[in-house]
Amino acid sequence: MVKRRVHVAAAAIVSADQKKVLIARRPSNVDQGGLWEFPGGKLAPYETGLEGLKRELHEELGVEIIRAQPLIRIHHEYPDKHILLDVWQVHEFAGEPFGREGQAVRWVPMEELVKYPFPAANLPILRAVMLPTEYLITSEEADEARFDAFLERALKEDNIRLVQLRAKALDEAAYIERAERALRMCREHGASLLLNGEPGLLEKVDADGIHLTSERLMQLDRRPISEQKWLSASTHDQIQLSKAAVLGCDFVTLSPLRTTPSHPEVAPIGWHDFQQLVERAGMPVFALGGMTRFDANHARAVGAQGIASIRDFWK
Ligand SMILES: Nc1nc2c([nH]c(=O)n2[C@@H]2O[C@H](COP(=O)(O)OP(=O)(O)OP(=O)(O)O)[C@@H](O)[C@H]2O)c(=O)[nH]1
Numbered sequence: 067m068v069k070r071r072v073h074v075a076a077a078a079i080v081s082a083d084q085k086k087v088l089i090a091r092r093p094s095n096v097d098q099g100g101l102w103e104f105p106g107g108k109l110a111p112y113e114t115g116l117e118g119l120k121r122e123l124h125e126e127l128g129v130e131i132i133r134a135q136p137l138i139r140i141h142h143e144y145p146d147k148h149i150l151l152d153v154w155q156v157h158e159f160a161g162e163p164f165g166r167e168g169q170a171v172r173w174v175p176m177e178e179l180v181k182y183p184f185p186a187a188n189l190p191i192l193r194a195v196m197l198p199t200e201y202l203i204t205s206e207e208a209d210e211a212r213f214d215a216f217l218e219r220a221l222k223e224d225n226i227r228l229v230q231l232r233a234k235a236l237d238e239a240a241y242i243e244r245a246e247r248a249l250r251m252c253r254e255h256g257a258s259l260l261l262n263g264e265p266g267l268l269e270k271v272d273a274d275g276i277h278l279t280s281e282r283l284m285q286l287d288r289r290p291i292s293e294q295k296w297l298s299a300s301t302h303d304q305i306q307l308s309k310a311a312v313l314g315c316d317f318v319t320l321s322p323l324r325t326t327p328s329h330p331e332v333a334p335i336g337w338h339d340f341q342q343l344v345e346r347a348g349m350p351v352f353a354l355g356g357m358t359r360f361d362a363n364h365a366r367a368v369g370a371q372g373i374a375s376i377r378d379f380w381k
């Protein structure tokens with residue numbers, strides 16, 4: 067059987083305070099009826115994703131999109147069709163959304179999204195909605211007071227909400243001590259902290275997740291931590307990306323986008339190949355390697371979640 071290919075545009079409409087997202091319930095008499103979804107629908111042959119989305123949101127919710135940005139693209143095989151979900155984050159719109167087709171519509175706090183039943187293809191979209199555009203990776207820092215001051219500044223002034231504690235030079239005791247302090251600072255600012263290291267570290271520090279090195283990623287054969295925590299991993303190519311998907315990673319970094327002073331010998335991926343890799347990743351991907359905040363919009367435009375960086379946030 068040749069499967070139908072269906073291109074769908076859908077919207078994660080985010081409230082002005084960024085804390086809630088709008089979801090709708092599919093009527094019980096249609097495909098995947100009764101499940102919740104991000105409003106949207108199938109593109110007409112002549113439409114681009116954003117054009118189709120504008121029409122669908124008008125038809126389904128009575129709102130007009132003012133400002134939207136690509137969020138994530140998911141290819142998913144249903145038994146009867148191959149579906150491309152082209153998801154946009156809508157930051158600004160006109161009108162008061164309501165279910166014009168009689169469907170239930172609800173503003174839901176980000177952290178409660180996981181309680182709603184969605185179609186099988188939607189899990190990575192939920193992750194993408196919950197994740198910010200910027201992922202701070204901490205710098206190797208010998209001095210603890212300097213470490214605290216730098217992290218505090220990034221949380222306060224750069225509004226960082228996702229942090230990976232990377233400290234290869236520290237032994238475990240020193241790492242845990244630093245992690246406890248970093249966790250307190252992150253909690254104070256509503257940021258999530260991932261520990262770069264062995265999954266077992268979470269039993270010692272109750273952080274929000276684990277970031278795996280690509281080497282560790284390739285050794286594992288199942289997800290090493292609970293679904294309640296974030297699992298991210300470093301990847302550099304197609305093989306590692308596939309492994310991350312099999313393992314059930316929530317998101318990854320893909321590097322090096324550009325050549326960096328720390329790894330001058332490694333060939334950069336470049337935006338063209340990066341886009342191709344991200345298209346099939348099936349999860350949020352942060353561009354890493356010579357990235358700054360000024361690259362975030364371009365990263366989004368080619369399908370990434372955003373950028374990850376050490377240097378741009380560490381000053
Ligand atoms: N809109 C939307 N569709 C989704 C999501 N997740 C997901 O798997 N889908 C699937 O993508 C397809 C979207 O089609 P749709 O039924 O919304 O299409 P539509 O608005 O054009 O409706 P129509 O075909 O009745 O005119 C369905 O097969 C649906 O199950 C989602 O979050 N939002």
Ligand SMILES: [Mg+2]
Pocket residue numbers: 105106107108126
């Ligand atoms: Mg629809």
